[in-house]
Amino acid sequence: MNLCAARRSACEHRHNIRVNAEHGAWQSLAANLYSPFLGVLAIKLGASNLQVALISALPAAVSCVASILGAQVLRRFDRKKGAACAFAFANRLFLLGIAALPLFSEDSRASALVLLIALMNVPGAIGNIAWQALMADAIPSELRGDAFAVRSRIVTAVGFLPTLVGGYLLDALSFPIGYQVVFVVAFAASVMEVRALAKTHEPCRDVGYVPRASDSTRGGTIGRRALLGQVARAGFTPRAMLFYFGWMMAQPLFTIYYVRVLDCGNLWVAVFAIVSSMAQYLSFPMWSRYAARKGNVGALAAAAAGMALTPVMVAVSPWPWMVAAFSVSMGFFTSGTTLLMLNTLLEVSPAENRTEFIAYHNAAVNLTSFIGPLIGRALVDSLNIRWALVMAGAFRAAGSLAFAALSRRSEREAVHVTGPRGGEAC
Secondary structure (H helix, E strand, O other): OOHHHHHHHHHHHHHHHHHHHHHHHHHHHHHHHHHHHHHHHHOOOOOOOHHHHHHHHHHHHHHHHHHHHHHHHOOOEEEEEHHHHHHHHHHHHHHHHOOOHHHOHHHHHHHHHHHHHHOHHHHHHHHHHHHHHHHHHHHOHHHHHHHHHHHHHHHHHHHHHHHHHHHHHHHHHHHHHHHHHHHHHHHHHHHHHHHHHOOOOOOOOOOOOOOOOOOOOOOHHHHHHHHHHHHHHHHHHHHHHHHHHHHHHHHHHHHHHHHHHHOOEEEEEEHHHHHHHHHHHHHHHHHHHHHHHHHHHHHHHHHHHHHHHHHHHHHOOOOOOHHHHHHHHHHHHHHHHHHHHHHHHHHHOOHHHHHHHHHHHHHHHHHHHHHHHHHHHHHHHOOOOOHHHHHHHHHHHHHHHEEEEEEEHHHHHHHHOOOOOOOOOO
16 A cells, blocks of 8 residues: 555656646746846836836835735645646736737836736735745655756746747837737746646645644744744845845846947847856756755855856946857856755745745845845946946855855754764764
8 A cells, every 4th residue: 555655656746747847838938938028128118227127126025025915825725736826827917918008108108017017926926935835745855956957947948939039029020019919929828837837736735734823824923933033043045135135136237238238129138048048958957966966055155156247247248249158157057046046945944834934035035136126226326337237246246155154054063963974963
């Protein structure tokens, strides 16, 4: 009987890994049709530098609040798959709203775009928490690293064509017809994405598990304090906040630099994204193997250090082709960072209240992701675009050093627990 149960569990795990990859493929197809060009669209609609910064900042602020709300909402769901599918679909419906922007008056289109992008992150943030909790249950930790490396490679490979096609269509078709076509097609791909996610086999919770009154899944103040204590003791969240501040600080700066300094069109932006994606596709397995040797946090510190160079590379590039060449390095280190951020979060989150832990982590990270782009825009006005990019790189480097310190702390704690020779510590 136990052998049959083990075989059935192994089959479910293999099924979930395949479904996870299929879901990632459709998600990549939809996102890469439009997401690289949102900043360019905003500028075409007459957006100011502040509004370009708000495209990155406001979704983070909304996600910060929605993450806390999501922890409350998702407590009502013993099983996370239904919630993940419902909130993901609600998020994608906003793509149709963006496609309808030409119906707005010309002086309100840029503001409406910023508002729609912000509001779509309410269901998006809650759905992302539900998906992360679902994946932590559906794919065991010993298979998770390779599973997400495979998913990431597929996501990257699938993203090549839609990015190129999207960039070509946006430049080839008259404005705003090209954008409307791209957003409608992206919504259709999102429907298939949700359909794929619905195929996930969600394991049942152990029958013997009974929540205690003191669990952080309760809504009381003590539960929240205990949860915040868990987040602080894990040490990952404050370090991720520092790194995300520099990461998101640079996002609107790239768009401003590409469009206003280098005078790039949608096709050049697509080229940057494709070159970066090719580097990511080739490097995901390398980061997975490196993490197996050094641990998730140690490997994350190395990837984050490489990402600190990205804004500096852009700042010293006087021609678009140079940015395209530097995009190889950008993609290599971005692949490691995105893969290991998720793996590390799932590794440090406690099984008994994983959903709430992830929600509070995401809220904290989104808080700094909201502040970062606004600080970046302020630096552009007070200094200049190049110095603002260099400052973003400095904050990323500080985050990398913080991850390295956490890795060394984890190694010391491991030696203390097991002893220097692998035996029991005194």
